[in-house]
Amino acid sequence: MKTNDVIIQFTAKLVFFMIFFYAVHIFFAGHYTPGGGFVGGLVTASAIVLLIVAFDLKTVQTILPINYIYMVASGLILALGTAAISMFAGKPFFTHYFDYYNLPILGKTSLHTAALFDLGVYLVVVGVTMTIIQTIGEDE
Amino acid sequence: MTYFLWAAIVIVVLSIVALVYRLVKGPTPSDRVVALDTIGVSLICLVGLFSMLIDTSYFLEIILLLAILSFIGTIAFSKFIEKGDIITRDNSR
Numbered sequence: 001m002k003t004n005d006v007i008i009q010f011t012a013k014l015v016f017f018m019i020f021f022y023a024v025h026i027f028f029a030g031h032y033t034p035g036g037g038f039v040g041g042l043v044t045a046s047a048i049v050l051l052i053v054a055f056d057l058k059t060v061q062t063i064l065p066i067n068y069i070y071m072v073a074s075g076l077i078l079a080l081g082t083a084a085i086s087m088f089a090g091k092p093f094f095t096h097y098f099d100y101y102n103l104p105i106l107g108k109t110s111l112h113t114a115a116l117f118d119l120g121v122y123l124v125v126v127g128v129t130m131t132i133i134q135t136i137g138e139d140e
Numbered sequence: 141m142t143y144f145l146w147a148a149i150v151i152v153v154l155s156i157v158a159l160v161y162r163l164v165k166g167p168t169p170s171d172r173v174v175a176l177d178t179i180g181v182s183l184i185c186l187v188g189l190f191s192m193l194i195d196t197s198y199f200l201e202i203i204l205l206l207a208i209l210s211f212i213g214t215i216a217f218s219k220f221i222e223k224g225d226i227i228t229r230d231n232s233r
Contacts, residue, residue, distance in 0.1 A: 003223070008215065019208055026201065034198055043208065050212050053219055056228040137227030 005054065012054035019047035027122055028115075037118035041125025048126075049133060057137060068127040068134070075123025082116040145193045149186065156182045173217045180210030 023043035030036030052060050086095035098112035156179055163175040184206050191199040216226050 015211070022204060022208070034201055039205075043205065046208060046212055050215070052227055053212070053216055056230055058230045133227070138229060 009054050012050050016047050016051055019043060019050065023047065027118065030118060031112065031114070037121030038125055041122045042129065044122075044126050045129035045133075048130060052133070052137070057134065066130075068130040071123050071127035072131070075120045075125075075127060077120075078123065079117050079120030082113055082120065085113065142193070145189055149189050149193070152182055152185050152189065156186075169217075169221055173214060173221070176217075177210060177214045180206060180213075184210075 023040045026035035026043060027037060027040030030040070048060065048064065051063075083094045086097070087093060096113045096117075098110055098114075100108055100110050103109050159175045159179050159182065163172050163179070166172045166175060184203050187199055187203050187206065191197065220226050
C-alpha cells in the first residue's frame with residue numbers, strides 16, 4: 001500500500017536538525033547547567049527515531065551508514081581511555097585534568113577531560129538505544 | 141504575582157483533569173492519542189509556570205525536551221493507528 005507522507009517527511013527533515021543541535025547544546029552545557037552525556041545521547045537517538053518513523057529503516061541506513069555496535073565499542077574505549085590517561089602520569093585512576101586555553105573564536109575556554117568521558121557516555125547511549133530500536137523494528 | 145501564578149496553575153490542572161476524563165472515556169484510540177498530546181502541551185505550560193513560581197531557569201530545558209518527546213510519541217501513535225506498525229523496513233516495496 002503506497003501512502004503519501006509528504007507533510008510528515010518534510011517536517012521530519014526540518015525538525016531532525018533542530019533536535020540534533022539541541023542535543024549537542026545539552027551535551028556541551030552539561031558541566032554548568034542540567035544536561036550531559038546521557039540526556040544528549042537520548043535526545044540524539046530520538047532524532048534518529050523520528051527519521052526512522054517518518055521514512056523507513058533502509059533509507060535511514062543509507063543516509064546514516066553507522067554500525068551502532070561499533071559506536072558502543074568506541075564509546076567504551078573512549079571512556080576507559082580517558083579514565084586511564086592519568087595512570088601514565090603516575091596519578092590514580094580517573095584523575096581528571098583541566099586548564100584554560102585561548103581558542104581562536106571562542107576566547108578563553110576551560111577544556112576539561114571530563115568532556116571526553118562524557119563523549120564516551122554519549123556514544124554508548126546513542127549506540128545502545130539505536131541497536132535496541134533497530135533490532136526490534138527489523139523482525140517481521 | 142504569586143496568586144496569579146497559582147490561579148494559572150489551578151486552571152491548567154483543571155484542564156489536565158478534563159483531558160484525563162477524555163483519555164479514560166474516549167470511544168476511539170484517536171481520541172485518546174489527541175488527549176495524550178494535549179496533556180503533553182499542558183505539562184509544558186505547568187513546567188513553565190512552576191519554574192516562574194520557584195524563580196529558576198534550570199527547568200527550561202525540560203520544556204523543549206517534553207515538546208520533542210510529545211511530538212515523536214504522537215507521530216509514532218498515529219503511524220501505528222494508520223499502518224499497523226511503527227517502523228517499516230522498506231517503504232518503496
